[in-house]
Amino acid sequence: MPQDRVPADFYEANQYATEASVGYLMRRVLLSLTQQTGKLLEPVGLTSAQWAPMFKMHEGKATTVAELARVLQMDPGATTRLLDRLEAKGLCRRVRSEQDRRVVNLELTPEGTEVAGHIPVALSEVMNAHLAGFSRDEWLTLKSYLQRMIDNSEGIHDGT
Numbered sequence: 110m111p112q113d114r115v116p117a118d119f120y121e122a123n124q125y126a127t128e129a130s131v132g133y134l135m136r137r138v139l140l141s142l143t144q145q146t147g148k149l150l151e152p153v154g155l156t157s158a159q160w161a162p163m164f165k166m167h168e169g170k171a172t173t174v175a176e177l178a179r180v181l182q183m184d185p186g187a188t189t190r191l192l193d194r195l196e197a198k199g200l201c202r203r204v205r206s207e208q209d210r211r212v213v214n215l216e217l218t219p220e221g222t223e224v225a226g227h228i229p230v231a232l233s234e235v236m237n238a239h240l241a242g243f244s245r246d247e248w249l250t251l252k253s254y255l256q257r258m259i260d261n262s263e264g265i266h267d268g269t
Contacts, residue, residue: 167226
């Protein structure tokens with residue numbers, strides 16, 4: 110946590126109510142976003158569990174199995190099983206690196222690239238539906254508040 114920020118005292122253990130927790134509310138929003146995006150992507154053959162890794166590969170943010178596991182915060186074994194399913198659908202392939210045989214690179218197939226192109230469309234639709242009634246300024250403020258929480262969390266993880 111940045112040194113100029115003192116931890117808040119909004120919550121007290123003896124009065125803690127899950128339904129009033131910011132974390133609980135964020136989790137509910139995230140779950141809804143994930144489920145609704147999954148529903149929109151069902152017609153192109155992606156499940157809720159499959160669209161995120163496909164999108165990370167499409168964005169170029171996960172070019173190896175290890176990177177994909179890291180960005181999705183998934184166990185490497187679970188990532189391998191997920192990739193098995195995507196590969197069986199013909200959406201991606203694993204290619205062993207010629208420079209380092211320990212590294213397994215990921216590639217979207219042409220069909221995978223086409224399917225992945227539907228993901229930002231679905232995400233935009235779902236996000237905009239969840240933000241109905243927000244002004245542009247409220248949206249920007251919400252994003253800044255969430256970023257501040259992320260910044261604060263980085264200090265917590267560092268032990269500072």
